[in-house]
Amino acid sequence: MKKLLPLFCLFTLLTAFTCENEPLDVGFDLGENNNNNSELIGTWELVDFDVTLVSSSTFGDQSFTSDIAIISTEEDYTLNFTQNTFTTSGNYTYDTQVAVNGDTVSTDAYSMESVNGNGTYSTVNHVMTVDGSFFDFEFEGMDQSALQGEQTVTFSISNDGQTLTFSQDETTSQTDPATGNVTDNTTTSTSVWIRQ
Template sequence: MKKLLSLFCLFTLLTAFTCENEPLDDGIESGSNDTNVALIGSWELVDFDVTLQTSTEFMGETFSSDIDIQSTEENYVLTFTESNFTTAGDYTYDTNVAVNGATVTSEPYTLDNVSGSGTYSTSGNEMTIYGSFFEFEFEGMDENLFQDEQTTSFSISADGQTLTFTQEETVSQTDPITGIISSSTTSGGSTWTKQ
């Protein structure tokens, strides 16, 4: 059961970083080349956090979980060119999980020598990413399964030195075959500073 729960938590974490979101209004012009010019260069990770609340109902039983993820050590760089990005470095994060109100686990995860790449495009303050900014591994699971297209909101500070990504999403669905009803609310973000 613990392995299944850990696998669920990993999937939840990956989903949190790959959800589509509604854009925030930060005054960035849609289709503006200035946006991509402001992004070009290297950005050092300051922190990231994700909160996920889920509820699943099956055969009259309801299961809920709360997952809080917070970076604790960051040595990670995201570099943008005009339409591509690369990532490199290390990071550590704590994961706190509670199922039906009882704490199941609280342990740190460290990922060393992480590197990746992909492409991106912007429209206003919304970025569509083809690839992944973060890498997650768990007991041999292939993280490439989670590197599809994703959309996130972003903003750049007035002085051009701070880049912030935010994600907020609520999803509810019912499986027509099993009758499982599930809903999840995800909120998260990451902050980066220009190198």
């Protein structure tokens, strides 16, 4: 059971990793249908990322809390935006720590090398709709690069146009219709990029 709950939590985390909630700081025309992506166009270099997922579940009379922390340790990774598409390339490493009911059950380091990705995007105000994924992840030997698809992302660009930040603070709740068991997930994540 200790391995199953963290794995479920990580799956939830990875499908929502790039969903962000931070206000836009640049001078975009924030009209209702703004698709002017000129402030994003160019190459951005990853500075760091961190993700925390807290999952609380109740199974019958027992409650379980799983905490997953993912923190980048080395970054040599870029994100390149054109008008409507993006590509990613490079390498990065990260550490994961999984705890169940306060007890650490695993601490692992992962290295992602020669990562290449691509997709499309559009923006309205400070919300980006992405079809693809900015990151690939691996957890306990399983490749998570297939966790792609359309996602909603909120982003911020600094006033000087040199720092791009994605951040997320999201809580979801799921009830298993067959058992009535409830799982609450809170995801907090940030990735910071600088213009090259």
